[in-house]
Amino acid sequence: MEFYAENWLAIIAAAAAGFVVGGIWYGPVMGKKWMGAVGLTEEDVKSGNMGLIYGTTFVLSLVASTTLAHLLTYFPAAPLGTVVLIAVGVAAGFILPAIGTNYLFSQKSRTLFLIDATYWLLFYAAMGVVHALL
Template identity: 65%
Template sequence: MMNLFDVNWLAVVLGALAGFMVGGIWYGPIMGKKWMGAVGLSEEEIKEGNMAAIYGGAFAFSLLASWTLAHTFATYTVEWSATVKILTAFGVALGFIVPAIGTNYLFSQKSKTLFLIDAGYWLLFYIAMGAVHAWLG
């Protein structure tokens, strides 16, 4: 039986960092202004947030996601190819994350724009994280 902590910790941390960096780019220069409009926040309101708690919490969630992906890869006795790891990470986002946020956004009546921005982010997040796990795994 596999130990829950018997994973490639370098891949876990670097995978989390990769996803975190994707978020900085996605919600910064690429979709930042559209996202702010979609959630109804101004730059001033965003700056008023507790950035340490927001970024710290987001990185902690990134670590959890990366550890879970690493654990998934480590539970099988067959070595996965890099392509399969990346596609599996993408599949997790497409099959679990996107439907979950989509359902939440439907019931909370969020805009389709916000859904597409956030769903796009999560797909890219998991692709980046999967690529790091594939590279280091």
């Protein structure tokens, strides 16, 4: 299997998988609870520049996927479970502490942290699955 950093199909597909996870998580699964936790209404959300928001989010997902792909080049023969654990470990070891620190200092709720932290774990798990399979 040709691995990761040069596999642009995997990078794009993994970014898309994470993006889809976000749409599901912040839509039907946790959308209303998330809006309440951040103090937004549906009208507030709809009034945002959706093209800019979704476009930039996808570009940032590509950055995350490319970075994960680069890390995974050090594990060229790793099985699916290992790749997913590495990806989730990136989220648990880097992203969760960073957002947790920000949320503590900005006095955000534990609910918002749990919603966002779970999303990032799922986002990286989805990317890990795609990178492992492609």
